[in-house]
Each structure stands twice: as C-alpha cells, then as structure tokens.
Amino acid sequence: MLLEMRNIAKSFAAGPVLHGVDFSVAAGEIHALIGHNGAGKSTLMKTLAGNFADYSGEILIEGRLSAFHTPAEALAQGVAIIYQDFALVPDMSVAANIALGREPKGPWPGLMPHRALRERSAREAASLGIDLPMDRPIRRLGVAAQQLTEIVRACSQDVRILIMDEPTARLAPAERAHLFAVMRRMGRERGVGIIYISHFLDEVRDIADRITIMRDGRVVETKAVAHYTVDDLAHLLVGHTDIVLDQRPGRRNAKQTQSGPPVLELDHLSVSGRPGVSLTLAAGEILGLAGLVGSGRTRLARAMVGDVVSNGTLRIDGRAITRRSPQRSAAAGLVMVPEDRKISGLALAASVEANMEVTALGKILSRYGIIRRRAQRQMVERLIGSFRIHPPVREKPVGTLSGGNAQKVLLARAVAARPRVMILDQPTAGVDIGAKAELHKLILLAAEEGATVVLISDDLDEILGLADRVVVMTAGSAGPPISRADLDRAKLLSAISRVSQTNIAGVDFPR
Structure with missing residues (x-):
C-alpha cells in the first residue's frame, strides 16, 4: 500500500476533530474522501500534508513510518496538497508560480535565468497535457487555468501522493473532463495515488476507485465505488433521512417577471470593447447567467459593481450610478458575492x-x-x-x-x-449537499423579500432550479433572456455549447 493512516486523532481548543481515523491509498488509485463541511476531511488531509504535528496515530508511506512536522517535510516524501483556496502568487507569472521554491540557479548569485525557468515550467505542463500561458500573471487567469497551474506545480515536484480538495468546484463541464483525463493519466503513467475531496457525488462515482465517507470526525465506511449509487452516498453523508437529498434545488412557484418599476437596468454596459449588455430586472427576480468559463459572466458582474472599467449605464431604482466603484455600488444597494472568497x-x-x-x-x-x-x-x-x-x-x-x-x-x-440587488458568483461552489440546499433556500428567501438576484453558476441544475429567466453569454456578449419555463437541462446545455467555443483551460478570455 502506498499510504496508510492508522488511528489518526486530532484536537483543537474547542475539542476533538478526528477520532481514530484509518485511511489508505494504493499506487495509481483515485480514492475519494467525502463528507459534510466540518466532517474532518480537510483536517485529516492537512495532518497528512504536515500542517499539524500535534496528532496521534501513525502515517506510513510504502510501509515506512513517517512523521511530518511541516509541509516541506511532507513534500520531501512526495506528499503534495492542492487546496480549495489556491496558494498562488497573483502578481507572478504562471511559469514563476510553477517553479516557486525550486527556481533554477543562474550563473551568478542573485541572477535568475528566466528563460530556463519558463522553458522548464512549459515542459512540466506539457508532460501532463496542459497548455498554459507561461508569461501571464496569475491574477489575469480564469479559475480553471489557476487550478491547472496548481496541478502542474504539485506534480513537478516528484509527487507520489496528491491531495486534491474540491478541484472541480469552480470548473465548467469541459474543464472538469480535461482535469479527470489528467488525473487518470497521472495514476496510469506515474503511479500517483490521488486523494480526491469533492461534494459532487456523481463526479465521485465517475472518477474514483474507492470511496471513504466521513461524518463527525469518524470514518463511516470505505468501499469500492461499484458498491454505491449517488443516493446511497447522500444518505451515508447525512446519516438520517429528514433532509432533502436531491442535489437539485427545488423550483419555486412559477413566477414570471414581476410587475412594477424595474430595480436593475443595464443600458449597453460593456467591458473591454465587447458588445454592450442591456437588461431590465424587477424586484424579487432571479436572473441566471450561464456560459462556459471565458464567456465573460464574471467580467460583466465586476463591471456592474465598478470593480473594472466599463462603458454604458447602470441604474438602481431609476437612478444611474456614476463613477462606479464597489463602495458607491454598495451605497446604492448593489452588492456582489465574488467567486474567489479567499x-x-x-x-x-x-x-x-x-x-x-x-x-x-x-x-x-x-x-x-x-x-x-x-x-x-x-x-x-x-x-x-x-x-x-x-x-x-x-x-x-x-x-x-x-x-x-x-x-x-x-x-x-x-x-x-439589505441590498436591492445581489450578484452571486458561484455561491455554492465547494459546499456539501446539505449546505447547498440551505444556501438555495436563503437565496430564494432573499428574492421573496424583494431583492433582485443575478446568479452566476456552472451548475446547470442550480440555474434551472433558482432562476426566473436565463441569459447565455459567450465572449462577453449576452443572448436574449429565456424564460425558465422554456428550458430544461438538455436545452440549456445545448444553448451553451452552441454559442460558446472557448479554450478548454479557460486561459484566453477573462471570466
């Protein structure tokens, strides 16, 4: 066995978090670790990665007892972790982030051979079938490309055990498929053992060889993936049946655009020379923005709150917000929940x-x-x-x-x-099915109390379950609003695929 964790226990000031957990991974295996937020998954993995030295139990790598006191010690033994919230340096280039901490030496002390660094990082990405813009600063990449940068950096360090914490939480379907292909190649060709943490139960069944379910700091059970259906996993996660286990949000009562004066009006709002977007939303309406990574959804949202320079007019309750900025927008009743919470x-x-x-x-x-x-x-x-x-x-x-x-x-x-308009960018990314259901109820409640909501999500079921109307975006251009009553999952996926043709890594266009 490549990795064995035996009887791992860990406590914090508030009390015990892990209660004698056993976990193992074989070479080339993808072992999924699932559980509600707070079940202990991240604590277990941070213990393995050397973040916590004050634990009890044993960690064995290829049968040899190992004790990691720092992440550097774990990495030296081939254990790497990619956190849900990326650990990248925003102002450094992709190549420099990949090489961070192991930069090639120059001919003289203090000199950096930038060309050699760039070429080596490009080779390491290419070996995984990943194409990234090596000279571009990280902050200018979409989330999908940042995720791939993290993977290349981890795998370039002779990794044998790779921990991936919610790697698909912010990826569109095309990027997810590409990531899964990379993961399978790593296991098949390099023998890397992958620990895959995710709340997407259907994806877990698609990619994993084995599944371990955790609840309240304990292992519920571990079995081969063939033993489980998605419903089986959902019930094991919850531990009881008084919670709705359907991962799709329930539709609210059929409701067309509300009458009365508009709350939010966009009049040819455009960013970076792209086509202007015009929309009118009423009080209590939820508008879904659908599209692939790179379609410009987040860019439009940031323009609305004044986080990026834009042209055109935006009005809240009939009053135009001039010289837009996040502070002025918030004062006028327009707030945004951003995609990158960290x-x-x-x-x-x-x-x-x-x-x-x-x-x-x-x-x-x-x-x-x-x-x-x-x-x-x-x-x-x-x-x-x-x-x-x-x-x-x-x-x-x-x-x-x-x-x-x-x-x-x-x-x-x-x-x-108490905003008049809320923009929610991937509001349930990386949360478990119970928390997601709670967030959906709170979003619907905010709308019922009169808030206008703009919802950006890669989860098509979330869009279809919450939105009154849906706008499909491509390359910064917005299509006409479509009533939810005229859409189902197949029609929406077809509309997105038909109008959106972007780079699979999402690196050519801003979100």
Missing part, C-alpha cells in the same frame, strides 16, 4: 462578526457616525443562526472555518446590507 471575498484573519458587519456598518449599524453595538451583535447572532454557521461563534476567525461555512459567512455579509 482573495477578493473574505478577510480570513478577521472574525465571523467583523466579516459579516462590514457592508452593513454605514447603512444599518450606525447612527450619526456612532456604531450601535447591541444592534451589531444581534444582527450577527441572527445571521449565524439563520445560515447555520458552524461553529456558531462570533469571534471565530473566518480562516479557520470549513469552506462551506466560510461561503455562508460571505453570503450572510451580503444579506446583512
């Missing part, structure tokens, strides 16, 4: 309370410049309860939460501002 969404070192209140301070939690502390505390406690954030502790640093709970904090922060 870089542009949350202050990870700050508390849950501090993150939640930031957009509500000016409008709701202060009077004449004085913060109302009691109202602040009550609002945060109400949101923690409504969004079922675990652990329910206001002072908890957001960086210590699971990915799903961090996403809940981000959505709660948007709701706290």
